[in-house]
Amino acid sequence: MRMRTRGAQRLTGLAGIAALTAVAITGCGSSSSSSGGSKSYSIAAVVADAADPYYVSMQCGAEQEAKRSGAKLNWQGPAAVDTAKEVSALNTVSITKPDGIMISPFSPTAFVAPVQRIMKAGTPVTLADGELSQKVAYRTFHADINAAGAALAQRMASALGAHGTLGIVAQDPGDPLDGNRYAALIKVLEAKYPGITVLPVQYANVSTARSASIAAGLLRAHPELNVLYATNGPQAAGVASAIAAAKRQGSVKLFAFDATPQEVSQLKSGAIDTLVAQSPFLEGQQGVRALVSYLKQGTSGPVPAATEAYVPTPFKVLTKDNVEAPASKPFLYLSSCS
Amino acid sequence: MAEHAVSSRPAAPERGERRAVLQRVAGHPAFWIALIDVALILIFGLLSPNNVFWTLGSFQNLAVDSAEALLLTTGVALLLGAGEFDISQGANVVLSSVIGGKVMLALGSAGTLPAILLGALTCVACGAGMGAVNGIVVTKLGVNSLVATLGTLGIATGAADLITNGSDLAGFPLQLQSAFGSRVVLGVPLPALVALALFGVAWLVLRFTRSGVRILALGSSRESAVRSGLRVDRLLIVLFLLTGALVGVAGFIDISRFGTTNVSGHQTDALASIGAAVIGGASLWGGRVPLLGALFGALLAVILQDGLVVVGLSPFFQLIATGVVLIAAVHLDQQRRQRSGRPGRVRARLRS
Amino acid sequence: MPTSASIEGRDEPAVIRARGLIKTFGHVAALQGVDLELYGGEVVALLGDNGAGKSTLTKCLCGVYQPDAGELELAGRPVQLRSIRDAEAYGISVVYQDLALAPDLTVLENIFLGHELLRTGLLGRAGALARGEMAQRADAALQALGIDLPSVRIPVSELSGGQRQAVAIARATMWTRAGILMDEPTAALGTRQSDIVANLITATAARGLGVMVISHDLPRVMEIATRVIVLRHGRVVLDTPAQGLSRRDVVDAMVGYAEEVHG
Numbered sequence: 001m002r003m004r005t006r007g008a009q010r011l012t013g014l015a016g017i018a019a020l021t022a023v024a025i026t027g028c029g030s031s032s033s034s035s036g037g038s039k040s041y042s043i044a045a046v047v048a049d050a051a052d053p054y055y056v057s058m059q060c061g062a063e064q065e066a067k068r069s070g071a072k073l074n075w076q077g078p079a080a081v082d083t084a085k086e087v088s089a090l091n092t093v094s095i096t097k098p099d100g101i102m103i104s105p106f107s108p109t110a111f112v113a114p115v116q117r118i119m120k121a122g123t124p125v126t127l128a129d130g131e132l133s134q135k136v137a138y139r140t141f142h143a144d145i146n147a148a149g150a151a152l153a154q155r156m157a158s159a160l161g162a163h164g165t166l167g168i169v170a171q172d173p174g175d176p177l178d179g180n181r182y183a184a185l186i187k188v189l190e191a192k193y194p195g196i197t198v199l200p201v202q203y204a205n206v207s208t209a210r211s212a213s214i215a216a217g218l219l220r221a222h223p224e225l226n227v228l229y230a231t232n233g234p235q236a237a238g239v240a241s242a243i244a245a246a247k248r249q250g251s252v253k254l255f256a257f258d259a260t261p262q263e264v265s266q267l268k269s270g271a272i273d274t275l276v277a278q279s280p281f282l283e284g285q286q287g288v289r290a291l292v293s294y295l296k297q298g299t300s301g302p303v304p305a306a307t308e309a310y311v312p313t314p315f316k317v318l319t320k321d322n323v324e325a326p327a328s329k330p331f332l333y334l335s336s337c338s
Numbered sequence: 339m340a341e342h343a344v345s346s347r348p349a350a351p352e353r354g355e356r357r358a359v360l361q362r363v364a365g366h367p368a369f370w371i372a373l374i375d376v377a378l379i380l381i382f383g384l385l386s387p388n389n390v391f392w393t394l395g396s397f398q399n400l401a402v403d404s405a406e407a408l409l410l411t412t413g414v415a416l417l418l419g420a421g422e423f424d425i426s427q428g429a430n431v432v433l434s435s436v437i438g439g440k441v442m443l444a445l446g447s448a449g450t451l452p453a454i455l456l457g458a459l460t461c462v463a464c465g466a467g468m469g470a471v472n473g474i475v476v477t478k479l480g481v482n483s484l485v486a487t488l489g490t491l492g493i494a495t496g497a498a499d500l501i502t503n504g505s506d507l508a509g510f511p512l513q514l515q516s517a518f519g520s521r522v523v524l525g526v527p528l529p530a531l532v533a534l535a536l537f538g539v540a541w542l543v544l545r546f547t548r549s550g551v552r553i554l555a556l557g558s559s560r561e562s563a564v565r566s567g568l569r570v571d572r573l574l575i576v577l578f579l580l581t582g583a584l585v586g587v588a589g590f591i592d593i594s595r596f597g598t599t600n601v602s603g604h605q606t607d608a609l610a611s612i613g614a615a616v617i618g619g620a621s622l623w624g625g626r627v628p629l630l631g632a633l634f635g636a637l638l639a640v641i642l643q644d645g646l647v648v649v650g651l652s653p654f655f656q657l658i659a660t661g662v663v664l665i666a667a668v669h670l671d672q673q674r675r676q677r678s679g680r681p682g683r684v685r686a687r688l689r690s
Numbered sequence: 691m692p693t694s695a696s697i698e699g700r701d702e703p704a705v706i707r708a709r710g711l712i713k714t715f716g717h718v719a720a721l722q723g724v725d726l727e728l729y730g731g732e733v734v735a736l737l738g739d740n741g742a743g744k745s746t747l748t749k750c751l752c753g754v755y756q757p758d759a760g761e762l763e764l765a766g767r768p769v770q771l772r773s774i775r776d777a778e779a780y781g782i783s784v785v786y787q788d789l790a791l792a793p794d795l796t797v798l799e800n801i802f803l804g805h806e807l808l809r810t811g812l813l814g815r816a817g818a819l820a821r822g823e824m825a826q827r828a829d830a831a832l833q834a835l836g837i838d839l840p841s842v843r844i845p846v847s848e849l850s851g852g853q854r855q856a857v858a859i860a861r862a863t864m865w866t867r868a869g870i871l872m873d874e875p876t877a878a879l880g881t882r883q884s885d886i887v888a889n890l891i892t893a894t895a896a897r898g899l900g901v902m903v904i905s906h907d908l909p910r911v912m913e914i915a916t917r918v919i920v921l922r923h924g925r926v927v928l929d930t931p932a933q934g935l936s937r938r939d940v941v942d943a944m945v946g947y948a949e950e951v952h953g
Binding site for chain 1 (some may be wrong): 379386387388390391393395396399402403406469504505508515519520523592595596597600602603604605606643644647648650652655656
């Protein structure tokens with residue numbers, strides 16, 4: 001008797017959950033049904049961190065392009081950076097046999113095998129941002145990070161009058177993506193602008209608080225310091241607060257990589273002097289465009305991999321003067337598409 | 339095993355017996371979670387384009403995605419049974435895979451097979467070692483396991499970052515993936531087979547052996563275990579060590595599936611596995627762990643994850659849905675406990 | 691000094707024999723030279739007011755405390771107990787007030803915890819339990835004590851308080867060769883359940899074990915005791931056969947009148 005009531009109780013409870021889940025799924029599912037058309041391609045995208053503004057901007061570019069070409073887009077990615085979950089998502093997405101897949105790979109190696117497998121089965125794969133250790137994708141789109149570093153060096157030299165001392169707040173000593181964000185800058189400064197001294201690189205691991213304390217230390221130890229460079233948004237926010245706390249806004253300029261909403265507002269307010277940004281929007285747009293144009297050729301069989309390492313997408317040096325310009329818009333990272 | 343062979347009372351009539359079996363099945367937490375799993379597979383299958391969620395490839399994908407989660411959930415379920423927690427699992431996966439990966443890379447010149455085998459062994463040994471450290475801190479230093487493993491979570495994460503400088507190891511032999519990570523045997527992905535086999539061993543141990551009874555005794559009443567003369571410290575250290583070894587196996591599966599370590603990942607693994615065990619009916623207060631329930635609990639999260647991708651919904655829904663199921667499962671379990679009269683083990687229900 | 695009643699005329703050595711046990715905690719002299727014996731087959735009621743030293747004495751007898759001075763003999767052999775496990779090795783076990791059963795484990799698993807029977811052969815080496823054999827032995831032991839449970843396969847949490855107490859006592863009798871110390875075995879029970887436990891204690895003693903019961907339930911413990919020992923201020927003030935002893939005598943001894951009368 002007792003057992004039966006217990007079971008019944010469980011059943012009603014769990015039925016409730018099942019119903020709720022089903023409602024959530026079907027309710028949302030119906031809204032995402034595609035508009036009809038002549039030939040609608042289904043395209044899946046898997047990014048490294050679905051919640052990051054960088055990838056949100058990429059999604060906006062991809063969505064816009066998908067809409068334009070009448071394709072249906074399934075956007076996926078873990079809620080926080082996690083290679084295993086991202087590869088799992090790619091494998092799962094490939095089960096639905098989409099016509100094309102775009103990936104923003106977080107690991108240069110983990111995606112090689114699945115991409116090879118998918119391409120062999122006749123589904124084109126493009127990469128937006130990031131690169132794999134082997135040339136196995138149909139096309140790869142990202143900015144020329146070395147060129148961006150060189151442009152940054154030039155802007156820095158002109159802003160400082162080619163004389164000064166630079167402190168760098170980077171992410172992690174071993175991170176190759178982050179390393180690219182300052183390696184070219186240092187190289188160009190040393191070669192072309194010997195008047196600018198570069199202090200040893202400091203690491204803050206994307207922590208705003210740690211960036212602030214590192215920057216405060218640098219400012220105290222090096223009174224001659226007149227420019228700081230942060231390799232991403234959270235670090236830039238920390239460095240900016242340290243400069244403000246030391247009341248050195250006038251004498252120290254802050255440069256930073258990326259163009260997160262926070263960074264852009266600080267650029268407008270003057271806390272940041274210069275940003276250098278890639279365009280995830282254009283990367284997403286071109287990733288989808290390349291897929292659709294391949295599909296329109298109607299070729300079947302294994303998809304040939306690209307011979308070139310990547311197709312460069314534009315980057316932009318943003319200052320207070322040009323940030324509002326329409327041409328800058330694709331370079332500002334978005335927290336939502338509308 | 340003759341489960342019903344002897345009783346203090348004469349055997350019940352057959353019809354009653356059959357109903358009792360039905361009641362037992364329906365009363366088992368695993369049954370309800372399995373039902374939800376099946377329901378979700380049905381729903382996702384219906385909603386997926388061309389019902390692809392019901393294809394062999396899809397089930398293989400589910401299986402291989404469940405492998406690591408199943409190992410971690412099995413480990414944490416055993417610990418919960420003994421009244422202990424382990425929130426360092428994810429960090430231990432990362433550290434094991436990093437150290438095992440380093441060994442594999444260092445031995446690369448000595449031949450592929452020895453490198454892979456020794457790498458695997460190192461992963462498992464490292465996981466077991468971390469587990470033993472947890473066990474020693476809990477028993478010998480007398481630190482509550484939640485706090486102890488919070489500490490080792492930090493230590494393992496820091497150690498992995500130190501070893502790798504925060505960037506992933508790569509360049510493992512390709513055979514690692516082809517011979518193990520992405521190998522399919524008789525239609526089942528090899529990592530899933532390994533995980534399932536280890537789960538089976540854990541299930542047998544818990545259900546049929548002296549060690550199983552003693553593990554549950556530790557969690558049900560530590561005092562009674564002590565007074566029964568069990569060597570509590572030794573038991574706990576061995577248990578932590580073995581569940582750590584399961585985590586080490588997960589670490590090896592991680593590098594052999596993806597051909598790279600995953601230093602920045604696995605941050606929510608431990609909480610996910612505790613959640614799965616609890617969804618499956620494990621008590622947070624120890625003494626009660628339906629391992630089959632834990633199995634279906636682990637599957638639930640993976641089904642939601644893969645299913646939502648297949649029907650093209652945002653991955654964020656998976657977190658929400660798992661959270662809802664977790665809370666509901668625990669709520670229902672507590673109601674059940676209250677009816678059976680032992681929320682705090684004080685109220686003794688008189689049988690008339 | 692009180693006189694020991696039933697020492698003479700015994701062939702077998704006492705299950706427990708204590709001589710001059712002294713235990714102090716700081717300035718508190720909990721035991722000030724306690725002499726007592728417990729023989730197989732008898733039920734000794736250990737009585738005394740709060741703070742008389744009952745609990746300290748019990749803990750000294752089962753190895754939880756080590757006495758500061760005095761001798762302890764178990765089955766005629768002088769011993770020094772360092773733990774409960776030591777005491778169990780000598781055949782003495784304790785049934786605690788809070789029972790110390792694992793509520794999630796079955797009756798069977800509780801009774802055999804720490805004494806599990808394994809199957810023969812390879813499975814046994816792997817630690818596989820011989821549940822069938824365990825159940826037979828548990829059933830036999832329960833039946834011998836007249837304990838009626840719905841099944842030995844249900845969790846202890848589903849038993850009533852009296853049934854749990856019965857399981858705890860059955861467990862102790864199964865693994866004890868000599869003596870059982872029971873701390874307030876009826877404290878948490880209703881009348882009917884207390885009766886069951888009282889019968890059980892008598893049945894246990896009838897099997898030849900020495901039983902020492904600490905209880906506040908004076909009327910009931912007087913019913914089943916064969917001998918009564920009263921502690922007061924850490925000394926034995928009364929040690930006499932229960933036969934013919936009135937409740938009044940016992941209370942007098944507990945509160946101190948007896949010393950004047952007998953002393």
